[in-house]
Amino acid sequence: MHGPATTGWLLVALCATAGAYCVLRMRSGVEEQRRAAGGEAVMGFGMAAMAVPAAALDPPDWVWPVYAAVFAAAALHSLWAARTGAHHLHHVVGALAMVHMSLTMTAAPGGHAGHGAAGIPLPTGVLLLYFAGYVLLSGARLLPSGAVAGGGTTRWGDRPELARACRLGMGIAMLAMLLTM
Template identity: 60%
Template sequence: MHGPAMSGWLLVALCVVAGAYCLARTRSVRGAERRAALDEALMGFGMAVMAVPAAAVAPPDWAWVVYAVVFGAASLRALWSALGGTGHHLHHLVGSLAMVYMALTMAGGGAGAHAAHGAHGTAGGVPLVTGLLLAYYTVYVLVTGARLVPAGPAVGPVSGPAAGPVGGAGSRWAGPEVALACRVSMGLAMLAMLVGV
């Protein structure tokens, strides 16, 4: 969030693409999976807006409060879903709370806010909450990314454009592997944003 403008714009592009994919995926899924895709789209677009380099567009001070309110409401929704649902809602809860944390940190003055929340405990110069979130997202990216690695060599001949782990060429874009890759991308983007807090 405080890095060079080029890496900031690349982060914005990654988050916009991930958010757009998740939004498009809502058309092909139903029920809890559709709600999860909507939550991921909100996260992707929210991260994109938050990652815009300040040198290009400096948000007004009140914008950070709006981010905190929006993602605070998303946190409550994720908590409600997690109480009666699956473990993936817990990930959405952590993500929404991380967005609230970053918004409040930025509202407190960005890099100068390190002194303010440094008083709440630090881990080697890194604020405790930032360190915990960095650890969580590192593990999340590694575990989710490992699920993308093929279990073994393909059995049988592979031929034509329809060959692949999820069927035809059209279904490749809506398959579970693409959704996992999207989640890994957003996890990496969150790591990059947390490093800049």
């Protein structure tokens, strides 16, 4: 990722934490929750790896095509899983955004992507709009609805408000990564 190193490290911390929480969610007793958490964990850790500031670690040129292949496989897996749930379509878009960023870094000399004189490329602009809308919608879902949750203890992996906060954080991180391309 290019931009201020502090921003990059904050994104690494946010995405790695989100990925770690998604690993905890994979222990849920609900099968659909486990499946969604697995895809989100891959995205969280992959985004953390891609967000490492270029000043700290300048990866070799072969890394970007590997990222593209891994996230293309994740997109195909999410597309297959989308047959059973609409949330997996968001995973497809997220994985394709990662493929787009990886291919952009592959095509750029020395791995340094830039928009040039033409402005923001169309795919990047569409992804920015999608994730801006996703972040706004995810943030709105975190607002209290007025309903009080029932008593009893809920396992960390089964807390829907934490899953929503995790998704919001990853959406914000994706927006930041797309903006710094």
